[in-house]
Amino acid sequence: MPFRTVLTTRLGLRFPVLVAPLGRGSTPEFLGSVAREGAFAFVALGHIPEAELRQTLSGYAAAAGGPDRFGVNLVLIADQMQRLETALDAGCRVVSLLRGDPARYARRAVDAGATVFWTVSGPDEAKRAADCGVDFIVAQGREAGGHLTGEAPLMTVLPAVIDAAQGIPVVAAGGIADGRGLAAALALGACGAWMGTRFVASVESGTHPGHKQAIVASGVSDLVETTLFDGGWPNSPHRVIANSTYRSWRAAGSPPNGSRPGEGEQIGSFPEGGAMLRYNVSTPWATMDGDWEAGPLYAGTSASLIPSIEPVGRILARIDAEAESALRTGVGYLDSAFAEERDGQ
Ligand SMILES: Cc1cc2nc3c(=O)[nH]c(=O)nc-3n(C[C@H](O)[C@H](O)[C@H](O)COP(=O)(O)O)c2cc1C
Structure with missing residues (x-):
């Protein structure tokens, strides 16, 4: 209707x-x-x-x-x-x-x-x-x-x-x-x-197919609010699926910006050129090379309602x-x- x-x-x-x-x-x-x-x-x-x-x-x-x-x-x-x-x-x-x-x-x-x-x-x-x-x-x-x-x-x-x-x-x-x-x-x-x-x-x-699959696989407890992915947009809370970057940062005791694990490491390259660094704000796109899973997998708690x-x-x-x-x-x-x-x- x-x-x-x-x-x-x-x-x-x-x-x-x-x-x-x-x-x-x-x-x-x-x-x-x-x-x-x-x-x-x-x-x-x-x-x-x-x-x-x-x-x-x-x-x-x-x-x-x-x-x-x-x-x-x-x-x-x-x-x-x-x-x-x-x-x-x-x-x-x-x-x-x-x-x-x-x-x-x-x-x-x-x-x-x-x-x-x-x-x-x-x-x-x-x-x-x-x-x-x-x-x-x-x-x-x-x-x-x-x-x-x-x-x-x-x-x-x-x-x-x-x-x-x-x-x-x-x-x-x-x-x-x-x-x-x-x-x-x-x-x-x-x-x-x-x-x-x-x-x-x-x-x-x-969006990267792995990000789409991660949404389908997520339950409410997989989603976190953080300010972690701050490269290009500092101090701005966002909700993401907890991924390898988030988990290693937590395991390291949630250190502040400047002393986080893998800081400054390249995880991919932008389509228009330039390095995508760990903690960058850009969400992984379909053709992203490198370690797409380490980027911010933005998603709401609504992910838990998405079956496919x-x-x-x-x-x-x-x-x-x-x-x-x-x-x-x-x-x-x-x-x-x-x-x-x-x-x-
Ligand atoms: C991958 C992704 C990228 C987003 N980028 C923007 C953005 O550039 N500007 C903006 O106003 N909101 C952005 N949002 C937030 C949405 O506008 C919106 O508030 C949010 O998706 C609503 O919650 P839901 O994901 O549960 O539907 C983004 C959300 C997602 C999931």
Whole structure:
């Protein structure tokens, strides 16, 4: 059953599902699949050299069916205005912002006719969203995969953000991997779900196949929150699957940055050239050579809900059917309560 919310209407979607940026895993082919199947994916711009950005975006646009059929994601830990200008000039019309102060970026994007999403830490930031001029808020629960902004689990942070949002629609992120999670988010007042880990473990994502398999194999206790993978983004908590790098660091007594095991060691080479060092922030991509397993295997606790690597279209169809079934079950409880009340009268 196609759900209709302010999110699906605004972006012209069949499903109220947004796919998070997945580092180098967000390939043009992946974004194209998500767009074709009726959802909407974001791509992170931070790792794309500015000189190559325009050409890279045109490749994404060709695969997705236009520059407005995918979104661009900017992490505001450094000045990203030039990247935003290039993206807007290339025709991109959906922008996602995270960390830092979004006001200047949101204003510029909205002036250019773009739709702006801001991932907030909690209700205090959500109160600023209207002044910043953003169109949608993303409430991230702490159980999320990748870098963490949310200050509490989704069950708490989502309703708190909705209460603070002054009517700006809110999308739920973190810990959602199936239709039951989408139904719960909708029941809490969200207009859709923003998912990362579920789509890393899709056939089409450009993430390393070993990372996808590790997600399928993970239970909740395999996931850890840490600041360990800090090369390129220091002091920023993130959730990963505990891997060999994490385990040796723990076995060494969790020493501080500068005296960690294998610090400065090369574990692979970037596609654009240059060494990928142990503790680097980049998530292993499909063709990574070297020791992919030692890199940050970003994943949320939602990994424990993912039974297999599936094509994007099948994942979306299943989420849709499961969400419908979960919501009908809830309505069924109401119906039987009403019937009992009526029969008792
Ligand atoms: C592999 C991976 C890479 C991510 N990269 C980014 C990113 O570049 N920018 C961003 O805003 N969020 C990023 N995230 C976080 C997601 O936006 C989102 O908050 C998270 O995936 C939601 O939790 P879930 O993984 O349980 O669905 C990433 C998540 C994963 C799993």
